[in-house]
Amino acid sequence: MYLLEVFGQKILLECGLYQGRREESIQRNCCFPFAPSSLDAVVLSHAHLDHCGNLPNLTKQGFTGSIYCTFATRSLASIMLEDSANIQRSDAEFVSKQRAKRGQPPVEPLYTSTDAEMAIRQFVAVGYDRPVRVANGVTVTFRDAGHILGSAQVVLDLRDPSSSQRSRYLFTGDIGRGRDLILRDPQPVENVDYLQIESTYGGREHQSKDTAAEMLRTALQTLERGGKVIVPAFSVGRTQQFVYALNQFSRENKLPDAPIFVDSPLSVNATEVHRLHPECFNEETYKFLRDVASPFEMGNLTYIRDVEQSKKLNTLQGPAIIISASGMAEAGRVRHHLANHIGNPENLILFIGYCAEHTLGHQILSGKSPVNIFGEPHEVKARVLLVDYLSGHADRSELLDHVRRISGPLRKIFVVHGEEEQSLALAEALEKMKPHAKVIVPRRGEAHEC
The missing domain is CATH 3.60.15.10 (Ribonuclease Z/Hydroxyacylglutathione hydrolase-like)
Structure with a gap:
């Protein structure tokens, strides 16, 4: 302030x-x-x-x-x-x-x-x-x-x-x-x-769009191997950008067939607010909204508010993308998903934004292992990747x-x-x-x- x-x-x-x-x-x-x-x-x-x-x-x-x-x-x-x-x-x-x-x-x-x-x-x-x-x-x-x-x-x-x-x-x-x-x-x-x-x-300089897109495609190969992609994402802005990016990949047939979940009540509410304010959209997004459909909807995309639905993801078999807050992994449901999946080398932890010092996200990106989640040590065996083009x-x-x-x-x-x-x-x-x-x-x- x-x-x-x-x-x-x-x-x-x-x-x-x-x-x-x-x-x-x-x-x-x-x-x-x-x-x-x-x-x-x-x-x-x-x-x-x-x-x-x-x-x-x-x-x-x-x-x-x-x-x-x-x-x-x-x-x-x-x-x-x-x-x-x-x-x-x-x-x-x-x-x-x-x-x-x-x-x-x-x-x-x-x-x-x-x-x-x-x-x-x-x-x-x-x-x-x-x-x-x-x-x-x-x-x-x-x-x-x-x-x-x-x-x-x-x-x-x-x-x-x-x-x-x-x-x-x-x-x-x-x-x-x-x-x-x-x-x-x-x-x-x-x-x-x-x-x-x-x-x-x-x-600092961000990755170029081409570099970031290639890294994102590489990340999504995790799904083809049967792994899960856990995406810590800010509820406002970053979640909507990432969903829109996945929508574009899907329309270009570049997205492997796997369920996608946005598991955060705040992210769901924020996405609803985005739908109410098209005056903030650029021309391309406004045209997409007018001529095609909502950029925040796909057939394989599920938004989750309910706690019990969220818990069911813990036993989900097969590949999936789970997007959950918070972006720095300091709070929210993403910590549960990290605790469940960070120890599996078949999985990927995909960060799509800034993580401040002293946060769990920063520790994971810095290569620290084990990391402390809910008071328990967890070995970081999953792959970790940062794609900052969506910053x-x-x-x-x-x-x-x-x-x-x-x-x-x-x-x-x-x-x-x-x-x-x-x-x-x-x-x-x-x-x-x-x-x-x-x-x-x-x-x-x-x-x-x-």
């Missing part, structure tokens, strides 16, 4: 959950470095939990103002926050049981379903390219970011009430790669004075291309939302590309003036 102080007012950009080591996460998520009641507005770029997941706690602690976002973001955030509240409750119950064994008092969840519902009531949905006044002298316009459904870059037009001096501040949120299977490309923004840009892949984040070259398309003086550039190595790499490249701009990599808790 980023706190902007403008003309004596406080505007919060994002309010996400910090996801890392348990003790640090608890400390950082429960306490805010400001009084929530002092905020004038919150502006949200998209509905991933690392951007919106702590909003119920913010409103519970006293924020009563409006939370501005796009229509699709409001729809997605509604289901994301409800799901997050259920996870908070389950985690608190688990920890409380462990503490009870040691004679310690129980813990409370960070927030409840009721808190999530109250936060959603404060959402104000705004269409793309439609300016909205969020504070005195501050107007926000959302431009497409191409990251997930409803994602937006936040354009803040600032006009000093005392002097009528104007400036424009652009917060990119998370920027997509462009040429997405489903979504429109990120929009360029004009007349920008100050830029705040993400750097998730600020020093929702622009890589280094794509981030730089996006900045090239931004017009205006660009007096200062703030590089955020990335591991230190990635942020510094992007900052170095931006300094060379924009020598007249002051490029800053802010540290947590630092304040900077524009």
Whole structure:
């Protein structure tokens, strides 16, 4: 989250959950470095939990103002926050049981379903390219970011009430790669004075489309050998992209005949939300939807909400593709599937996105074995593969291309939302590309003036 102080007012950009080591996460998520009641507005770029997941706690602690976002973001955030509240409750119950064994008092969840519902009531949905006044002298316009459904870059037009001096501040949120299977490309923004840009892949390049497609075909050969493909995938964005990619393979007769399961209630709900917001689709997907059928449906595809149906997958014989959340394998049903299948060399664990440090997904990708799942060690004997072409984040070259398309003086550039190595790499490249701009990599808790 980023706190902007403008003309004596406080505007919060994002309010996400910090996801890392348990003790640090608890400390950082429960306490805010400001009084929530002092905020004038919150502006949200998209509905991933690392951007919106702590909003119920913010409103519970006293924020009563409006939370501005796009229509699709409001729809997605509604289901994301409800799901997050259920996870908070389950985690608190688990920890409380462990503490009870040691004679310690129980813990409370960070927030409840009721808190999530109250936060959603404060959402104000705004269409793309439609300016909205969020504070005195501050107007926000959302431009497409191409990251997930409803994602937006936040354009803040600032006009000093005392002097009528104007400036424009652009917060990119998370920027997509462009040429997405489903979504429109990120929009360029004009007349920008100050830029705040993400750097998730600020020093890395993704695989080419051809390389990734070949790797994916190789991965699917696992099915021909009778193995199972376990796909940890984020419920929002990545699951829908992967299903659409499988749909395309199927229509081209390149997909082996095997059942496909999306085993995640949140993924099922998120897919339903995608169907409700075709205004976010690119032209190809919109045409597919209009002329053929839903890109998220196939004859051999089953969506699973029910727990008992999910458990039946444990005894499923023969090849199958099981797509399940979470993408970093830190929570959700995918951990059960990993526990059941990671020890079989005939199977494949296919990661299709970023896994942060300290997560189970990162450990598996790093070659660690055994790994700890539900408190038990599991030897990693299955093949492990990363196909990052479906990543929702622009890589280094794509981030730089996006900045090239931004017009205006660009007096200062703030590089955020990335591991230190990635942020510094992007900052170095931006300094060379924009020598007249002051490029800053802010540290947590630092304040900077524009």
